[in-house]
Amino acid sequence: MGRAPCCDKANVKKGPWSPEEDAKLKSYIDQYGTGGNWIALPQKIGLKRCGKSCRLRWLNYLRPNIKHGGFSEEEDNIICSLYISIGSRWSIIAAQLPGRTDNDIKNYWNTRLKKKLLGRRKQQQQLHHQHQQSPDHQGSQAAATVEHDHHHHQDHQQSPTSSLSNSALERLQLHMKLQTLNQNPLLHNMLWPKLHPFQEKLLLQAMNDENSNNNIMQLPLLPQPIMMESPLSNIGKEIMINPTNIASHETMAMTATTSSNTTTTTTTTNGMDHSNCSPSMMNNNNINVSSYGGAFQLGGGGGDDFMMGNLDNGTTSSLVWWSNEFETNDVHYDRSGSFSSSSNDSSWDCALRSSDDAGLF
DNA sequence: AATACGTACAACCGCCCTCAG
């Protein structure tokens, strides 16, 4: 038996909110708050809406200081960097952009930013698709579709790249594209994390697979990226982060030292088992942080791990775990959680992503 | 002017997680 619905679907209004409904909801919340119970709220104020719908309307539209549209170049960069690092964790990405909602960013990414950054690939696909649709290609296309299905069913036994989700592949492609942009001196103030050689290999293989997969997609290979050092390295302050107790099942402690003080922070890890945690992460006693302007990256002290993030006026930083640590195609690190730290002269929030995204991380 | 097509975005759906009882 499925779970009970949160509201009586037959008696709730759906679709766009009217100004009257908005006013009712806003004035109530302004006056009394949400009361910690969204489900009961619409009944209290006489709205024929689902509680979840009220919550969404408030969070995405009525809440004070919400910005709509007009994304700046800087916001684009942040979204892009974070998307590459952590994927579609829109709520985490939104947390780094004051006034932006996860829904807004998600829509912006899906409808505009992605196209802006990966536009050329889409165009190629579209052109090729049109080509495939032409009458003299109908037969071969049908055969290709069957073959494609066949490949799909065999995904798990096929090449390493077949285990990559579309999202992961998209992120890798985006990453490589931006790596090449990084070579443009005009864009040196943008920070994109380095690809692990294995990630590069996966991506190139994926693209080659696509090319050879019955010509379903004819993609030009992107230029081979040059693994360049971040222009930010060796500039700015240095923070030493000492991950300890990382093998603990429940908590992870990190000690961060800036030039003027030391902060220890503990994270909850949702009970995740860290026994499979990357050895290099566990053994990393020192992670060097370089920062400059509005961005920074943390390079792994002994392994290939590093973090990246953005600084806000030098007082607040946000870190996103970026691990290049994987050796096998089906690697699965149960590593997830988030933590934060603050001190007199620095503070940050950090997200550790789980690595179950098609073996990419 | 009418229609088709594309784009942007608000809103919904349903799964997952947390936590109180």
Added chain:
DNA sequence: TCTGAGGGCGGTTGTACGTAT
């Protein structure tokens, strides 16, 4: 320890609006 309600979140859909034909 178990259960279920509520909240959070990512994916998807619906629709209004703009542009091309």
